Amino acid sequence: MQFDNVVCAFCGCDCDDISVTVENGRITQARNACVLGKTWFLSHSAPAHLPVARIEGKTASLEQGIEAAARYLAQSRYPLIYGLSSTSCEAQRKSVELAEVLGGCIDCCTSVCHGPSGMALQGVGEPTCTLGEVKNRADLVIYWGSNPAESHPRHMTRYAVTPKGMFVPEGRKGRTVVLVDVRRTPSARTADIFLQIRPGKDFEALWALQALANGRELDKAGAAEIGLTLEQLNDLADRMMHCKFGVLFVGQGLTQTRGKHFNTSAAFLLVRALNRHAKFALMPMRGHGNVAGVDNVLAWQTGYPFGVNFSMGYPRFNPGEYTVVDVLSRGEADAALIVASDPAASLPGKAARRLAEIPTITLDAHESETTKIAKVAFATATAGIHAEGTVYRMDNIPIRLRKVLPSNYPSDEEVLSLLLARVKELKAC
C-alpha cells in the first residue's frame, strides 16, 4: 500500500512530500526522502522486540511500569524531564503538565543545540521568516557554521537553493549561495563562495560584518585575525547589503562554540543592521524533527522556551541553572524522565554518570544507552510512523504527522497521560 504526502519527522526540515510504501506490516520504500529520512522510515518501522515496559531490566506490564515510574517521580525533590525533541507536541504538552505537578525542571534538546539562539532572541529580537519566503524570494543564501548537505540533506534542494520561486524564477541560477565555516564541508560543493574562517572567530567575523553594514571601515589586521582578507569581508558585506532578499541560516558552529549566545546575538544584530539596506532574515538550522515544537509548546505554556523550573510552583527560566547539563553535573536532579532522547550517549561524562546514579525513566522507540541504565524503560510508538501528532518545522510552521503503520506500543502521549494521572493521585492534587 502506498501513502503519499507523508511527513518525515527526522530532522528540522520536516519534509511533507514523502511517498511511503508499506508491505507486510513494514515500510519498504520512502520515495523523495533523503538518506537520513529513508533510514528513519525503514529502521523505525522494523518489528521491535522490546517489552512495553521494563523495570530494572526485567519485563513488566505497562501498569506495573507506570506505577514504578510514578513512585520514583513523586518521591523526588528535584526531578528533571528532558528530551522531547523527537516526539509530538501533544506528548510535549503532557510533559510540561507533569513537570508542573512534580515541581521539577523541564528542559529539551534545545539547551544543547540552539538554546543560545533562544537566549539571543530574548536579548536582541529575531528577524526571521518562513522557508516558503526563502524559496520564493531569497537571492542570497548564507549558511554559517552549518553543514546542510549532511545534517539537513533536502534543505538546499527543497527550500533554500535549487527550487524555483515566485520571485526567483531561475531557481539555483537566481541565487548566490555562501558558506562560512571553519573547515571545508561537503556543503561547500553547492556554494558559490566558501569562506573559511579561523576556529573560534565567528563572533569577530559577524561583528566585523556588522561594522561594515553600519558604514564603518576595518583595518587589514582585524580581517587577518578572523582568517579572511579585507576584500573577502568587504565583498560579503557588499553582497549582503545589495541583495533583494537575503537569509542567514545559522548552525551549531555558532551556538555550541566559545561565545555561544553572544555568537548568535552577533548574527541577529548583523541581520538587524542589514535590514537598513536590504530585506534580510535569519533562521536557526534546527536539528531534530520537533525541537522547534518543544520550544513553542514550552513557550506558550510557561513563557520560556527551555530550561524551565517549577520548584516554586510557578515557572522560572535560567539557562545555566535549570538546564540539563547543569542540573545533572551539579548532582541536583534526583530522578529523571527522558522522553525520546539518548542523553547518556550525548551529554558530558559527569552529567551522563549522574543519570546512572539516580532513578532514570525512559520513553523511547528503541534501545539506547539511556534505556540501558534506566530503572524503568517504556517502549513507545514512533510519532510520524505509528502515531499521529503535530510537529513544528524549523521555521515554526506546524505540520500534522500521519500514522502509516499500526503498533503494539502506546504512543509517548498515552504513556505520559497515564504517568501524569498516577503522579497526580500520589501527590494528591
Next chain:
Amino acid sequence: MTTLTLKLQPKAPLEGEAITPDNFLGKPAAAIAGLPAMHGNEPALLGDFFQVDGDGSEEIVLVGDLRRVKSIAAGMTRGTVIIQGDAGMHLGAGMRGGEIKVYGNAGDWTGAELAGGKIYIRGNAGHGLGGAYRGSRRGMNRGLIIVDGNAGNEVGAVMRRGVIAVAGNAGDFTGAFMIAGSLIVFGQMGIRAGAGLLRGSIVSLKPAELLPTYRYACTCRPDFLNLIYQKLKREGMSIPDGCATGAYKRYSGDFNRSGKGEILIYDQR
C-alpha cells in the same frame, strides 16, 4: 548578631531568599528558624538546615558550605551579611542596600541586577557577576562589587551604573553590552571584552585582545581612576603599585554601538 550554622547539607537546591537582615530584624531565633525555605519542591524551614543563634539584629553571620543555598540576601536593603564559607547562586541578587562579605567563593549571578549596596568576595566569583538575567535590559544599577580572586564570564554584562573590581582574572565577554559604569580587572580579561559597549569604562592592568570595532584613541592618566582606586583601598582591596598614577592606553568603542565607551589598558612601559 544572628548566626546561622549549616547543620544539614541540603540534598536539592535550597532557596535562601528569606535570609536577609530585613527579614530577621527584631525576630527571636525561634521565629527565624521558622522562616520558610523551599528545598527543591518541598516546603521546608530554615531551622531544618541551620542552627540559629542570636537576637535578630541587622548583622547576620552564615557558617558552612552554602553552595547549594541559592539567593542568600537577595533583595536586601540594609544591614550586614557575613558568609564564612562558599555561597550559592544569586547571592545578593537585586540587593538595594547594606553589605555582604564572603570569606570563600560565590556562585553564578552574584550581585546580578544589583541596585545598591556592597558585596566583597574574598575568593572567586562565578559567571554573570553583577550581570543581568536572560532577557533583562539592565544588569547592575548602582553599588559596588569587589572580588579578591577570579571572576567567570560576563562580568558586568548590560551593567548600567556602579563599580565592579576584580583583583584576579575575568572570563570572556567582560562588560558585554554594558550601558555605563566602571569595571576594573587587575588580572587578565578573557576574549571579547566590551562587546557591544555603549558607554562606561572597562579598565585592565594586563594587555587584552580587543575586538575589531575598537580604535586606539590616546594614552592618558585619568583622574577618576585614582579616585576609584582610593575608594577600593578604603574598602580593603590591595591596589597594585603604580597603577593609580600610571598611564593608560585608551581604546574607544564599541563602534557597532555609539563608540562612546572606553577600554583603558595600563601602559606597562
